[in-house]
Amino acid sequence: MKAVDKRKKFDQMLCSYQVTKDQRVFIYWHEKLVKTLKEHQANRFIEMIDNSESQEAQLIMARATENFKRGNERIKSELQR
8 A cells, every 4th residue: 555655645544335225336536526337336336435444445446536647457357357
């Protein structure tokens, strides 16, 4: 994680998420909705986020939004498995 977060941006809580009853996931960045995941992607995201620490969870959420350049590709493909 240290090699990924050299500027220590993920020490702050930039991203958050909400899981609905129908297992959709809403990902927020600075309290603005930026991404909605459903079905398989949502289930995979929940599985990944449950097994992570705070900073790692921030990185997973940032990558899942697809708005951040480095590392998106791997997380996106993992969510689609």
